[in-house]
Amino acid sequence: MSAPIRIDLDAIVHNYRAFADAVPAPVIPVVKAEAYGHGGVAVAQALASMPADQRPWMLAVADAAEAYALRAAGIDLPLICWLQSSTLDWQKLRAVPDLHVGISSLHELAMLADAAPVQAGRVDRSAATQVHLKLDTGLGRNGARECEWRVLMAQALLLERQGRIRVAGIMSHVSGTSKADDAAQLDAFRRGVALAIEIGLRPDLIHLAATVAAMQYANFVDVDPAWARDDTDASAAAAGRHAADQPGYRPTFAVRLGLALYGLDPLYPDSLGLDLQPVMELRTDVVGRDDRWVMELGQADGLPPRVNRLLLNDNDGDRWQVGQIGSTHSTLLPLDGTSPSEMRCFGSHPGDVNAWAYAADTINYEITTRMMSRLRDNAPARIQPPEPGLAPQRVFTIDLDLIAARLAGGTGALHRGEQARSVEDRHLSCVIDLSANAYGFGAERIAELGRAFGKSFVARTQHDVEALAAVGIDAEYLPTAGPETRLAYGFGSGAAGAGSGTGKSGELAGSLSSELIQVKRVDAGQAVSYGYTWQATRPTTLGLVPLGYADAIPRSVFGRAMCFVNGVRVPIVGRVAMDQVVVDLGDHNCAVGMPVAIWGGRHGASLQEWCAWSGLTPAAVTATLGSRVTRRYLGGRVEGLA
Incomplete structure (x- = not known):
């Protein structure tokens, strides 16, 4: 059969034009998270291939690894990203051509500035990175709090004058909670833009509205005449923008285009009023x-x-x-x-x-x-892992030792350092089910291990048989493959164990982890994420985790799920977004870079809990990890085998 998912790239171009014709502002299409599941490279190529006078100003992605992948595929449009890891390689980020970077904190600003290239002992002004200062105007996720704006902007101005950065934009995002709440965010954003101009910054682009706000509110793209300046600011001149080139200053309001690009109406069951084609x-x-x-x-x-x-x-x-x-x-x-x-x-x-x-x-x-x-019909045979050093930590750690011990029939042992491990389950099948990319464990790596133990392979769907064949794995089509073919993964009836260390079939042979990429102290009443479905009832600390429903955390866990930050169990609060969730850290001493355990292993929630929170089967929990999640393999050296 042909691939189950077919993508109409002509419809992408049609929908972009329909939206661009409807809004009086430059449009920035969002192609993060594999272009909302449609194929990031293919969608970006379709937009970049439009006539020069019709192409978007830039494309938006979530992190620098996504930007790197588009550059590697030959996409030449300017790009913007805004989720940074605590372990980000800032010099590598700077090397991505024409990349604009959303900055949410003094820490990020300092790290980016320190990575500025130096020639003959002087900062190379020609390599100044384009920065968009990201303001939290009420969404409660990433972005600087209003009490931090002045110092963040003042520091950005200083670094711009030194030639280390150029402040090319100011950005934020609305909650879509109500007209009153959105209007309050617009007012806050306008205060932020006015403050930046007053301080001396001259951002080219300012952008707050995404698809819905741009269509619903005409004033979300109105430039305040008070922002205009007749002279060119000294910092702009220092950054290479001279009065002869820009005799006056006036910023441009841009809008970001998300879901409507893909033929879907974010106002359903109401309507944006656009002629959208399904993609x-x-x-x-x-x-x-x-x-x-x-x-x-x-x-x-x-x-x-x-x-x-x-x-x-x-x-x-x-x-x-x-x-x-x-x-x-x-x-x-x-x-x-x-x-x-x-x-x-x-x-x-x-x-x-x-x-x-x-x-x-x-x-x-x-x-x-x-x-x-x-x-997808436009998916590569092998999904490439995110570029090291550029993506936030989203890691599925897979215990090959435990899997191999099970494949050995319950009595074989593998070495983890000097300690041998054994398992009690002696009823594993002679075949391994590799459906759904070995249920997220990676079919090629699991097949390699299975061959060492003389196992054969099956898949439960025709499209999985064909996907395995594309990477050189011969699997029998067996729709009724029993649970014994999946015990090696740890999907047994005892799946409640979260790192019991016993090696029994109920212990999941993998764990999902991430990191805190922003920490902020907030007052009682602070709302979080879309719809303001959660508000702080007391002063507390919020942490941002760069995992969303595109990666591993379905929206259905809202109001139920917990994770572990530095070993402390904390709730996920606010609606789950595509790329991120917020956790309530309370009064715990937490900092950017602290580890976050989601499920599995010795420090995460149990698989049984996660299935109860999400409604997913154990196999689907691991199988639906997105392409931005890195697979990290531990062990796998088989003792006694040639």
Whole structure:
């Protein structure tokens, strides 16, 4: 069969033009998180290939690793990123051509300035990095608090005069909670821009509005006449912008284009009023099993764990209702049809994805973004890991020693240093299920280990068989592969253990971790993330973790999930965003760079807890880790084998 997901890149261009024609401001398309699941490189290439007078001003990504990947693919448009790691290689970031960097703190500003190249003992002004100062105007995530704006801007002005940076923009983001709350954020943003100009900065671009705000509020793109200046500021001249080039100063309001680029309306069930074309089409094979019909897609492919009364059409136009969504297959209940061969999940109409979102009690953003990249027709055979030193810490640590000990039949041992480990489970299958990229563990690495123990391989869907063949792995198509073929991963009935150290089948052979990339003290009443669904009831400390539903944390965990920061259990607060979540650190002594354990291992939540919070099956928890999550392998040296 062809790839289940087909991407219409012509529709990308159409939707960009439709939005650009509707707003009186330059448009910055957002292609972060693999372009909301549509393929970051392919979407960026489609936009960059437009005629020169129609191309976007720049493209937006979340972090420098995403920017690096686009540059490596030949994308020449300016890029902007805004999520920085505590371990970021700032000199490597500076080397990415024409990269604008969102800066949220004095710490980030200092690190970027210290990495400025020096020639003959003097700062190379021609290599000054373009900076956009990111202001927290009320969203409670990354960005400088208002009480920090003056000192951040004053320091940025000093560094600009030294030629280490150039302040090219001021940016923020709205919550979309209500017209009153959005207006309050606009007022705060305008105060920030006015302060920057008063201090002496001359940002070219200012941007607050994304898709919805740009369409709903005309004043979100209005430049205040009071911001204009007749003279060129001294800092601008020092940065190489002379009065002869810019006799007067007036900033440009830009807007960021997100979901509508991909043919989806963020106001559903209301409407933006744009002529949008669907971009992602999802079709799948349907097979008969016993007395049921099942389609070969499930939670491990990115489908939500539950939907309510969702209707789909087959290739003959007959209607079917989606029943249970399992890890790799979903049941279908016939309403009109009797023998489908292919099911159309979404794609022919913009409302299709909205129907999934409504049935799953989520947003259309999450449906497309969590669809796994291995299903796309524009996906590479091998997903490249993020460029080292440029991505925030998003790490899936995989215990190959534990997996190999299980593959040895429960009695084999591998060395971790000088300590041998054994396992008690003696009922492992002679085959390994490598569906869904070995359920996120990495099919090529698991297959290499399996061959050492004489194992053969199966996959439960045809599209997984074909994906494995593309990387040289011969797997038998076996839709009914039993749970014994997956015990090596730790998906057994005892999956509650979070690092028990016993080596039993219930211990997950992997753990997910991240880091704090920003820490801020806030007062009671501080709201967090979209919709202001959480507000601090007391003065507290908030921490930003660079993991979102594009990576590992579905929106369904809102209000329930906990993680561990430096060993302390803390709640995730506010709605889960595409690239980040906020944790309430209380009065604990926390700092940027502290480790965050999400699930698994000795310090994370148990797999059983995470399944209860998210509604996902154990296999789907690991299988739906996004491409920005780095796989880190421990051990794997097999004793006694040639």
